[in-house]
Amino acid sequence: MAQPLPRTETTPDAALIAAWQTGDEQAAAELVRRHARALARFLTGAGAPESELDDLVQETFIRAFRSVDRFRGQCQFRTWLMTIGGNVLKDFGRRMKRRAVIPLDEMVRDVTGDPHELAEASETEARLAAGLKALPRLQREVFLLRAQQGLEYQEIAAALATTPGAARVHYHHAVRRLKETVK
């Protein structure tokens, strides 16, 4: 077992990742504490039902920690995590389809139908959530990374292995379609 890395809130993600690679579990736990809520917001925006959110967040971190050797610092760890989260959510949708429960598209959080969420979500959020579920996956993720997470196109492009120009185009397509559907 590796010596635990002395941690502060300012310890960079890269140092925590390096510590995890030598077997420091506390470093991995710190990464979960740091990024779990942002990841949860992203997954919710992308259509994750709240009842499954904790499992999806866990699964995303597990996949990330197990394939962390492939993370080369091309983007922030959090951004990379969200791209993995997108794949986890897609796989979850497939599993649900196979079980013939409800397709992912219909499973997207319906804030208008849940009294608890209705109380806290504004009407605008509800309409946006409904509009997002109608977008293609790539447009939805680019929109969330840009509008919800506030990332630059350069960062989004690095995470999605595309160009900043293409990321910008996806974002603008998403905005245009959302403006049409979310009135």
Add this chain to the structure above:
Amino acid sequence: MNVDAMIAAAKRLGAGPADRLDVEATARRVMERLREQPAHRLAWIHVQWVRIAAAVAIVVGGGLALHQMWPVNEASGHPAHFVADDLSDLSTDQLRDVLARFDEMVGATGPVSPEGSGDLRELDEQQLRRVLRSLEG
């Protein structure tokens, strides 16, 4: 909805469920699951081997099935075929004539008549067909 309102709504989207997430419990559970489940690399290699084995089984099994459905002559690549079968309509005398002509053609390399038979005239129909088959290899 204008773009500013859309972006503001996007920033709030999922805030409630995220706030309700028990991050400490999530971190604990992630660590437990990482300890419980075998190393990813080994699992990945295992999955790849299973896929390769499945592909080999499909190719070999499919080949055997095809072979059974359409048997092929290994030398020619075509189904086995004997000229002697095409001569099934010929009488014993006619078969004897065919062999005699063949005997004349290859006379320089040796007689067609099987050892011990001496003469084609002594052979019956079955024996003549057997000789033809033996000539075809």
